[in-house]
Amino acid sequence: MQHDLLIVGSGLSGMRAAIEARQRGVECAVLSMVYPIRSHSVAAQGGINAALNNATDKSNEDSWEQHAFDTVKGSDFLADQDAVCVLTEQAIPRVYEMESWGTPFSRLASGRICQRPFGGGAHARTCYAEDRTGHNLLHTLFQQCLALDIPFYQEWYALDLVIEDNRCAGLVAMNMLDGKVAAIGAKAIILAAGGAGRVFAQSTNALINSGSGIAMAYQAGIPLKDMEFIQFHPTTLYGTNILITEGARGEGGYLFNNKGERFMAEYAASAMELAPRDIVARSIVTEIKAGRGFENAYVHLDLTHLGAERITERLPGIHEIALRFAGVDITREPMPVQPGQHYTMGGIDCDATCKTDVAGVYACGECSCVSVHGANRLGGNSLLETLVFGKIAGDSAADFLGTGPTLSGQALLNQRSKDREASLVRRFSTRGDVTVGQVYDDLRTAMFQNVGVYREAESLQLACDHIRKLKRQYTQVGLTSQTREFNLELITALELEGMLDLAQTIAEGALRRQESRGSHARNDYQTRDDENWLHHTLATPGEDGPVFGKKDVDLSRWEPQERKY
Amino acid sequence: MAKQVTFKIKRYSPSEDKSWVQEYTIDLRPGMTVLEALWNIVRHVDGSLSFRYSCRGAVCGSCAMVINQAITLACHTQVAMLGTDVIEIEPLPRMKVLKDLVVDIEAFLDKYKSIDPHLKNTLPHERELLQTRDSRAQINDAVKCILCTSCHAACPLTAVDDTYLGPAVLTAAQRFAFDDRNENRDEILKKVNDTEGALGCRTVSRCTEVCPKGIEPSIRIKEIKAQIKKHANEGKL
Structure with a gap:
């Protein structure tokens, strides 16, 4: 088995990379431990950020530059500003492209894509499809991949990334159905294998999100960046920690403690419930620790004032989840929420072209760290990252393959x-x-x-x-x-x-x-x-655990300032 | 002491080509779902038990199976709500079993691919195509499909006729035939305009009973039939 390009992971970033590479004429295949439509991208709810200006007026226009600044401020100035500008500028064509490929977005009366406010954003720029945005995007890319006849290794588990002389040799993987190990030669590999949420109890992540792709790169000697930055989502359903989208607050939901107070007034008086996730999560934990939570474990997220019609139109998935998993009808009563692990900001160290230090090895999506999220990711930016950098990874791999590399390191691959x-x-x-x-x-x-x-x-x-x-x-x-x-x-x-x-x-x-x-x-x-500490952390595997180093942050556009909301 | 429940699970070993029912008794935790119970068995009792899983939040469609004679998702079924101390679990019916509760969905996906389920749009995408809310509403139900294959397995027609596309694939056909942005609307209708497609449906509606997302595939199929009729009357088909 061999390919010019092998993509590990079949979520949004992996499939977007595959489409790009295929459109550039590259022979490629996608390998994943699940069928593509089972990938964790499917669970993303609230939306994808792009400064489309569909829900703003002339006096208050949004721009990709404003989106970039909000992202950098949200990151507590640890994101690389040049990469963030790529993310937010490319956001606009990527969202239009998904729409043209069939993604069913919710629509404004004008017929344009709906946008809602999200935490840390200056404008309503989060494009959404009810509260099933990830599902709608993922199925669209799957359908486009089928149309392009992209081959999938489905239910194959990636074991070893094999590198010789700092060049990609291929992948050792196991067919889960029969448990047999196989060597797959590849001139280039794109790692798009998702985050590491399951390292933590109380995670919103799918059960498959063990970070196996990140670990595989690390074990092959590729540095990991900023792994200490883990996002805890403020609102996960008490009991199962299933995600309750930030869109619930974007649509106007309130957080209450056991005294019936909208406690966010104490922590972020102007942004209130729509402060960035790190701030809201800390506020909730502080309230619970001070004895102002319920059962010492959760606070209330109340949507009842929005009315049943708006809830069932804009947040039907949340309505179903709360009913099914907690027995709560959110049109009539508040739901119990607590912070839970949600996102891995760190990951495989790569640059804004998705290149790692190894020739022919690329990374994109949650398993990578470009870094566009720095110390805290804004809601609506992760779906965006998958599409923008999925495309870029596909392009970079195609560029590399265009230089005519040969398949190398096959003896080592077979030995591994x-x-x-x-x-x-x-x-x-x-x-x-x-x-x-x-x-x-x-x-x-x-x-x-x-x-x-x-x-x-x-x-x-x-x-x-x-x-x-x-x-x-x-x-x-x-x-x-x-x-x-x-x-x-x-x-x-x-x-x-x-x-x-x-x-x-x-x-x-x-x-x-x-x-x-x-x-x-x-x-x-x-x-x-x-x-x-205004630098990225790098970790490489040593004899006795990780060896740490550092890397500069790109600060070419904005001076770091105090972060207030 | 925690309440205990017994799972009677229908198992299959492909290497031995042998099937049997195995019993496991585990402690019930408040709020425990069937999927959690299955993982509990794998991690602490018998690691050889196989099933599919991913999101554990009823959005990825991996874990459809038969629980106490009902087709449903293991992840959104609470053990305590089943009201029995003995819980019987089997793989989806009428699909080839690969191992224990893992069934072969390749034939299903081949049918899905056969209708060419993607939106064709040759216009430049400098901005979004406009779509009215009424038009979007026509596909609101169908786009919720998670391809869990519950309805496909439940349909009495797919059971007796290998060539019948089945409710999930026809729901996808409805989604693309009614999306006014799609340039391939008529081609999709043509693909399902026979008894292997929408005309094969006998409206038994088992699909609608089992759909975990409330999509009502039988209604979606009726909509296709009506559209086919309308197009035929207009001389388009």
């Missing part, structure tokens, strides 16, 4: 495939007392408790020590099953190995960064420290 097979055999014969599930649950709980919304040296050190202990335990984990066929215990064990590595980069990175910036809020260093 054999090594991997041997390691799977060993894994099946390990007779340990600890189950995969025990270490998996233990890690996720420890991460949420100690590397959560608020952090401090003591708890972070606890987490770092605990992860090291779990890594030792992991070597003794045995499997209860012996079959190779569609073995979910084996998949969990493989994911867990990567999750432990990623947890280490997150927790140790968080311990190192002695400041508070965006989503990274330290109780023991409560202010932003531009003098010492």
Whole structure:
């Protein structure tokens, strides 16, 4: 098996990259552990940002520059400003393109795409399709991929990215159905494998979001950037932590504590419920810790004043989710919400052309870190990132393949495939007392408790020590099953190995960064420290855990300023 | 002590070509869904049990299966709400089983592809194509489809006729035949203008009973039939 271009991940960024490459005449295939329509992009609700000016008037016009500034300010000035300008300028053609490919957006009376306000944005610029924007975009790209006859390796799990002489050689992957390991040669690979939300308990993420693509790049020696920046979404449904879109607040929803107060007035008097996510999440945690939550665990998100008609028209998915998963009819009563892990701002280090340090290896989407989100991502910018940088990754790979590289490193690739097979055999014969599930649950709980919304040296050190202990335990984990066929215990064990590595980069990175910036809020260093910490964190695998370095932030457009809302 | 529930799961091993029913008894946690219970079994009891999963929020369409004789999504079914201490789980009916609860959806996807389900638009896309709210409303239901194959498996016609496209694929046909931005509207109608397509539907409406998204595929198929008739009268078909 071999391809000129292999794309790992079939969410929005992977499929957008595939379409671009195919349109440029590149031979390519997409490999994913799920069917494309099952990818986590499907769960995005509220919308995608682009300064279309459909919902603004002449006196109050939006622009891609304003969108860029809002994004940079939202990032607490850690985003690369040149890359952010690419993101927001390209937002406009990418959204029109999706519409022309068939995405059913909600419509204004004028027939144009609906836009709603989102947190941290100066204008109503979040384009939406009710509260199913991700679903509508993902199915559109799947349909376009079918029309272009793009081949998919469906239910294949990527195991090893193989690199020789700093050049892409290919991928070792496992067909989940029969459990067989295969080597797939590739001149170029685009990693588009999603975020690492499942490293934390109480995550909104799909169960497949273990960060396996990020871990695979790290294990191959590619640096990870800014892993300590984890977004906690303020409003996830109490009990299941299913996402309750920011659109619920964008449409006018209020947050109440147990005293019936709209407590956001205390924390962001002017933006209120539409302050950026890091600020709203911290405010909720503060209220709950001060005894002003319900059952010591959640606050109320109230939409009842919007009226049943508006709720069922604009937020039908949320209405269904609250009813189905919490037994709450949001047209009549408030819903219980609490912050939960939501997004991985960090990821595989790449530049604004999606290039990594390895020739022929590219990254885009949530698994990458360009960085356009810095220390805190604005809602509506992640769907946008997948499309803008998915296209760019496809273009960059096509440019690279246009220079005529040959397939290389195939002997090494085949050797790595054999090594991997041997390691799977060993894994099946390990007779340990600890189950995969025990270490998996233990890690996720420890991460949420100690590397959560608020952090401090003591708890972070606890987490770092605990992860090291779990890594030792992991070597003794045995499997209860012996079959190779569609073995979910084996998949969990493989994911867990990567999750432990990623947890280490997150927790140790968080311990190192002695400041508070965006989503990274330290109780023991409560202010932003531009003098010492206005730089990206890089983590590469060393003998004994990650080795840290730094990288400059592009500040070519705006001077850092205090972040107030 | 936590309340316990017993799962009786129909299993299948492809390498041994053997099927059997296996029982697992686990502790019930408040709010536990069937999908969580299945994961609980894999992570702590028997790692060899297979099923599909992803979003756990009823939007990705992975985990359709038969739970106590009803076709539904495992992720949005709460164990306690089933009202039984013994819960029977089987793979979707009438689809080839690959392993335990994992069924082959390739034949289904081939049918989906066969109607060429994509929007064709040759106009330059410098701005969006305008679409009225009324026009968008015509496809509001169909675009909610998550391709979970519940209706496809439930339809008595797909069971006896391999060539019948089935309710989910016809729902996709409705979506593209009624989207006024699509230049391929008539071609889509032509593709389903026979008994393998919309004319094959006998309106048994099992699809509408099982759809987890409330799409009512049988109504969508009726809309296609009406449109076909209208086009035929206008001499377009």
